[in-house]
Amino acid sequence: MTVPASSGTEEQGVRVDHDGRPARRSPSVPIGELVFAGIMVALGVFAVVGIFLIHVPVGMKAGPTVFPIFVSVILLASAVAVLIGVLRGERGGAEEAEDIDESLPTDWVTLAKLAGLVVAHLLLIEPLGWAPAAALLFGGVAWSLAAKRWWMAFLIGIVVALVIQVAFGGLLGLSLPWGPALGWLGRMF
16 A cells, blocks of 8 residues: 555644655745746846947956956856746745735736836936936835835935936946936036
């Protein structure tokens, strides 16, 4: 007579096998985790491909590709590790301090809003300038995540974006477009 893989007995509310080990749950496909891992792998590949598009001046030993290579390799390696873990059935569990309800499904509407805001940010950098596009992204993310005072997020986003624009675009000379509204400020640097 063969013994089934799980005898169905319970010890302290946990299903156990006939040999006393916790019974494995039937495998379910964690769609949300697979989507996340897939997007991260795609971003890693996109970042690696983007490295080859960076213009490196002739004769530079440590050019502008050093940091992007480092970030791309770490992003791609960690994304592949997460994808392999998810495919092997490893699931991320909530920590005790997290206030989440695991029974609720993924909020795809909010996720779509956030993805749309990032794409809008990328498309608005050139016509509006980096600081206004970043302020819209900052405020839009707060609105998407149901901030009570979303208008305050837009104001904070404007201030933070201007500080970053002046520090990195003006003082350090990075190419952050000033845009038509802030072109006068860009001429000061």
